[in-house]
Amino acid sequence: MPNVNKVVIVGGGTAGWMAAAAISKVLSHLAVELVESDEIGTVGVGEATIPTLLFFNKLLGINERDLIRETQATFKLGINFENWQALDKSYFHGFGSTGKDFWAAGFHNFWRRGLDLGISESFSDYCLEAKAALSGRFAQPPKGAKGGLNYAYHMDATRYGQFLRKLAEQQGVKRIEGKVERVTQHPDSGDITAVTLAGGQCVAGDLFIDCSGFRGLLIEQTLKTGYDDWSHWLPCDRAVAVQSSSVTAAAPYTRAIAHDAGWRWAIPLQHRMGNGLVYSAKHLSDDEAVARLLDQIEGDAVSEPRFIRFTTGKRKQQWHKNCVAIGLSAGFIEPLESTSIHLIQQNILKLIKLFPSDEISPLDVAEFNRHADFDYEQIRDFIVLHYHLTERDDSAFWRHCQAMDVPDSLSERLELFAQTGRFFVRNNELFVDSWFQVMIGQGLVPKKYHRVVDEMPERELNGLLQSIAQGLEKQVQAMPTHERYLQYLLDS
Numbered sequence: 001m002p003n004v005n006k007v008v009i010v011g012g013g014t015a016g017w018m019a020a021a022a023i024s025k026v027l028s029h030l031a032v033e034l035v036e037s038d039e040i041g042t043v044g045v046g047e048a049t050i051p052t053l054l055f056f057n058k059l060l061g062i063n064e065r066d067l068i069r070e071t072q073a074t075f076k077l078g079i080n081f082e083n084w085q086a087l088d089k090s091y092f093h094g095f096g097s098t099g100k101d102f103w104a105a106g107f108h109n110f111w112r113r114g115l116d117l118g119i120s121e122s123f124s125d126y127c128l129e130a131k132a133a134l135s136g137r138f139a140q141p142p143k144g145a146k147g148g149l150n151y152a153y154h155m156d157a158t159r160y161g162q163f164l165r166k167l168a169e170q171q172g173v174k175r176i177e178g179k180v181e182r183v184t185q186h187p188d189s190g191d192i193t194a195v196t197l198a199g200g201q202c203v204a205g206d207l208f209i210d211c212s213g214f215r216g217l218l219i220e221q222t223l224k225t226g227y228d229d230w231s232h233w234l235p236c237d238r239a240v241a242v243q244s245s246s247v248t249a250a251a252p253y254t255r256a257i258a259h260d261a262g263w264r265w266a267i268p269l270q271h272r273m274g275n276g277l278v279y280s281a282k283h284l285s286d287d288e289a290v291a292r293l294l295d296q297i298e299g300d301a302v303s304e305p306r307f308i309r310f311t312t313g314k315r316k317q318q319w320h321k322n323c324v325a326i327g328l329s330a331g332f333i334e335p336l337e338s339t340s341i342h343l344i345q346q347n348i349l350k351l352i353k354l355f356p357s358d359e360i361s362p363l364d365v366a367e368f369n370r371h372a373d374f375d376y377e378q379i380r381d382f383i384v385l386h387y388h389l390t391e392r393d394d395s396a397f398w399r400h401c402q403a404m405d406v407p408d409s410l411s412e413r414l415e416l417f418a419q420t421g422r423f424f425v426r427n428n429e430l431f432v433d434s435w436f437q438v439m440i441g442q443g444l445v446p447k448k449y450h451r452v453v454d455e456m457p458e459r460e461l462n463g464l465l466q467s468i469a470q471g472l473e474k475q476v477q478a479m480p481t482h483e484r485y486l487q488y489l490l491d492s
């Protein structure tokens with residue numbers, strides 16, 4: 001096996017350019033070439049992110065103001081879930097934590113007792129990010145000061161790719177335009193040795209990163225790695241996306257509005273809205289989906305509707321031989337919690353951490369795949385939760401979601417929480433407080449709370465709950481509107 005000195009990335013979507021920018025920055029001794037096809041293009045969606053992206057951008061030395069300007073970004077404090085638990089009910093999943101932890105018990109135990117006593121507000125009233133978002137406000141603390149809101153961005157996916165391309169090329173990445181038509185493998189090891197483009201150009205390398213999107217040109221079409229299909233747990237398999245003009249001030253949150261066969265997203269950017277309808281083809285036709293989307297968007301459509309088909313799941317091995325899959329080629333859960341870009345980033349960081357010093361070690365490969373499986377499976381469970389825990393029975397789609405079997409790893413957690421109010425974080429899980437927000441938001445209120453809460457006199461508990469909610473309200477009222485803050489940032 002040769003030493004790894006040259007990396008070839010196939011694909012120039014968000015995944016390809018994120019990988020190119022990060023690897024050329026951190027592993028600057030490598031030669032990095034990226035092949036992309038203008039004719040094929042990119043998937044063209046993926047505009048909502050989660051806070052972990054800030055870490056990735058920091059690693060790349062990206063200036064936030066430049067990013068916001070170049071990608072027409074807005075701030076995102078969470079997601080408003082509408083009609084998920086039941087029609088006309090909504091809840092907010094904010095990026096921060098809810099309440100404060102006291103003694104041995106988490107805040108939700110105090111909140112739960114407050115419910116019995118009739119003194120608790122809705123759970124999200126104790127989350128700063130949720131309150132700020134729903135009031136349309138946003139601010140960052142002064143430079144150097146601690147605290148502040150946990151946030152992410154809504155951004156134009158195509159512009160983000162271009163932004164990263166500029167960065168990667170400045171760091172020495174060579175871009176090659178062309179369509180890969182042939183993949184050559186080593187006759188003994190099966191490792192990929194080169195890709196050949198239409199026109200005959202041959203691009204050889206030691207390690208190949210498959211960022212070719214759903215087709216998985218290297219990891220699947222060539223190496224036949226196999227796919228874990230999760231569509232029995234995640235029934236949506238299509239989306240139609242359209243951009244529209246903005247008619248109201250950009251809200252600092254994504255809207256996820258459930259309908260009778262899936263859900264719709266509304267993502268506000270500075271200059272336009274991103275919209276999409278996610279649905280199950282078994283329960284809604286493409287024609288009905290696009291008609292529904294066009295009918296429900298605010299403003300006028302400014303792009304042609306784009307249909308996307310997908311199968312939720314993941315590659316059985318995301319690193320196989322000398323090929324690492326990153327992005328849609330590695331798997332796709334579905335966009336409900338905007339986790340795909342995060343998973344791209346996770347695979348890039350894992351690859352950097354396990355990057356071969358000389359030749360590829362099977363131990364590194366196994367370690368990478370173990371972590372990748374965990375990263376995907378814990379997010380899968382979190383997303384399945386949104387569909388399964390519902391009171392909706394107004395359509396065949398929701399009746400299926402309610403009745404379906406869910407992974408054991410999820411059902412055990414739900415049962416424990418329902419019976420006892422207990423919930424434990426596993427390994428290095430991405431979502432922590434979010435589980436409480438979504439379980440409670442979807443209507444799962446635990447039967448019991450921790451007994452230690454009864455040690456607190458009722459008057460004290462009332463004062464505590466009130467002081468948290470009022471303190472947050474005061475903080476929110478002191479913030480400028482999201483629009484004003486964005487303008488200030490862009491002007492400064």
Ligand code: FAD
Nearest residue numbers: 011012013014015043046048180212213327328335340341
């Ligand atoms: P693509 O964008 O498909 O790029 C593939 C690249 O490979 C292209 O450059 C293409 O030209 C190239 N290529 C393919 N075949 C060849 C060939 N033969 N030769 C040369 N080049 C080739 N993620 C989020 O984080 N937040 C969201 O809100 C979100 N929303 C989504 C909504 C939907 C409906 C879908 C489907 C996805 C969403 N995602 C979201 C996921 C996100 O879009 C992707 O993770 C992200 O865009 C990365 O895509 P990619 O780069 O892997 O693939």
